[in-house]
Amino acid sequence: MDDLMIIELYFARDEQAIKETDIKYGRLCFTVAINILCNDEDSEECVNDTYLSVWNKIPPTRPNNFMAFICKITRNLSIKRLDNNKARKRTPESFVSFTELEDVLPDNSIMREIENAEIGKLISEFLKHEKPESRAVFIRKYWFFDSVSDIAARYSFTESKVKNMLYHSRNKLREYLKKEGIEV
Amino acid sequence: MRTPRIVDAMNYIDDDLVSWAVEYRRVPLSTRLFRKPFLKACACFLVLALVLGVVFLRGENGNVVTSPFVLTAYAMSAESSDAVKTELETGAKVPISSFVTDSGVSGFVFSTPNTNDDMPASISIITHGNYYAYIQEIVGITIDPDLNYYVFIPGENEVQPYTVFISPINLNENLVYEYTVSISQQGEEYYAELLEVITREVIMK
Numbered sequence: 001m002d003d004l005m006i007i008e009l010y011f012a013r014d015e016q017a018i019k020e021t022d023i024k025y026g027r028l029c030f031t032v033a034i035n036i037l038c039n040d041e042d043s044e045e046c047v048n049d050t051y052l053s054v055w056n057k058i059p060p061t062r063p064n065n066f067m068a069f070i071c072k073i074t075r076n077l078s079i080k081r082l083d084n085n086k087a088r089k090r091t092p093e094s095f096v097s098f099t100e101l102e103d104v105l106p107d108n109s110i111m112r113e114i115e116n117a118e119i120g121k122l123i124s125e126f127l128k129h130e131k132p133e134s135r136a137v138f139i140r141k142y143w144f145f146d147s148v149s150d151i152a153a154r155y156s157f158t159e160s161k162v163k164n165m166l167y168h169s170r171n172k173l174r175e176y177l178k179k180e181g182i183e184v
Numbered sequence: 185m186r187t188p189r190i191v192d193a194m195n196y197i198d199d200d201l202v203s204w205a206v207e208y209r210r211v212p213l214s215t216r217l218f219r220k221p222f223l224k225a226c227a228c229f230l231v232l233a234l235v236l237g238v239v240f241l242r243g244e245n246g247n248v249v250t251s252p253f254v255l256t257a258y259a260m261s262a263e264s265s266d267a268v269k270t271e272l273e274t275g276a277k278v279p280i281s282s283f284v285t286d287s288g289v290s291g292f293v294f295s296t297p298n299t300n301d302d303m304p305a306s307i308s309i310i311t312h313g314n315y316y317a318y319i320q321e322i323v324g325i326t327i328d329p330d331l332n333y334y335v336f337i338p339g340e341n342e343v344q345p346y347t348v349f350i351s352p353i354n355l356n357e358n359l360v361y362e363y364t365v366s367i368s369q370q371g372e373e374y375y376a377e378l379l380e381v382i383t384r385e386v387i388m389k
Contacts, residue, residue, distance in 0.1 A: 028206065063199075064199065065199035065200060065202075065203050067202070067203045067206060068199030068200070068202040068203045069199065071202055071206070072195055072199075072202070075195055076195055079187055079191065079192070079195075082187065083187055097191075098187060098188055098191050101188060101190045101191055101194070102188035102190060102191075104190060105188075105189075105190045106188075107188055107189050107190075110189055110190075116189060116192050116193040116195075116196055117193075117196045119189070119190065119193035119196070120193045120194065120195065120196020120197050121196065121197075123193065123194060123196075123197050124196075124197045124198040124201055127197065127201055128198075128201070132208065133210060135201070135205075136204075136205050136208045136210070139197075139201060139202065139204075139205035140205055142191075142194055143194055143195075143197065143202060143205065144205070154210075155210040156210060
């Protein structure tokens with residue numbers, strides 16, 4: 001079913017909307033969740049929480065990009081759950097990605113008054129100027145938290161090529177953010 | 185360890201980038217190249233040339249014929265004292281006759297061009313029987329020094345159709361061409377038919 005029609009179902013408060021969302025994006029949401037949590041049960045719960053959140057947000061929100069909208073909710077919920085799990089000492093592989101990203105811009109070097117949304121906007125600008133392949137690899141790794149081997153298989157690269165691309169992208173992003181005055 | 189701020193900040197990147205990354209499929213270099221019309225045309229031309237080349241080089245029965253040799257069969261002519269020469273082609277029956285040689289034996293005569301510069305033209309006997317003869321002349325055929333001749337003498341107990349194997353060697357290319365010819369009688373006339381030509385590399389020991 002078309003995204004616009006699914007959104008209309010939400011506006012009509014038709015529960016079929018959740019069914020259609022699950023058919024179309026259930027697998028994608030589960031992938032986002034499991035990449036972060038590395039746990040089937042937690043990921044299933046996150047996906048269900050996502051549907052509930054979407055149900056509560058639409059209406060009044062009318063997302064322009066329903067796929068990104070739902071993925072972002074899943075990602076946020078998964079990261080929150082991961083924080084809870086970390087308190088229970090359950091640390092998945094996505095931590096590696098976190099550490100790599102933190103190397104780009106450590107928390108203590110970010111100016112406190114700068115909002116996350118503003119940093120996100122700058123990262124978007126940076127990515128838009130990257131080559132499509134580098135951009136895709138970066139987003140797959142640090143937004144979807146795909147493993148290096150999955151990215152290599154997805155784009156027919158070797159794993160070392162993917163690691164190399166990520167290394168260069170991180171360095172370039174660090175320089176870009178420094179130039180844009182994000183650092184203290 | 186807390187989730188770094190930059191990980192949270194990543195969640196604010198443009199929606200379009202996220203959906204683009206979901207749908208993005210890397211196109212392999214080969215496919216990207218073939219999108220260019222000129223390269224596409226070149227590729228089509230190459231494929232066409234290859235197909236035409238293969239068709240041209242293949243005989244009717246599918247065997248690859250790359251032989252530089254033309255196999256010729258000789259038949260007696262009712263109208264002239266000179267023998268009639270007909271080039272053999274796969275699947276086509278051509279007239280052939282039995283000629284008497286200076287050593288007294290009779291046989292069906294074929295010839296191929298002599299492509300080996302270092303070797304003189306020769307007259308060879310091909311037989312399944314026991315004939316020890318040295319042939320210098322074939323009655324009714326003017327010997328051409330640029331041709332190699334093959335005289336096929338059927339064995340005494342050999343039945344028709346006769347199968348003749350002629351294997352001229354091209355030493356320049358180190359290849360041997362194996363012709364298989366069938367000779368059969370129809371009425372009072374004999375006809376030769378080229379069945380196949382196989383090319384093999386000469387193995388030097």
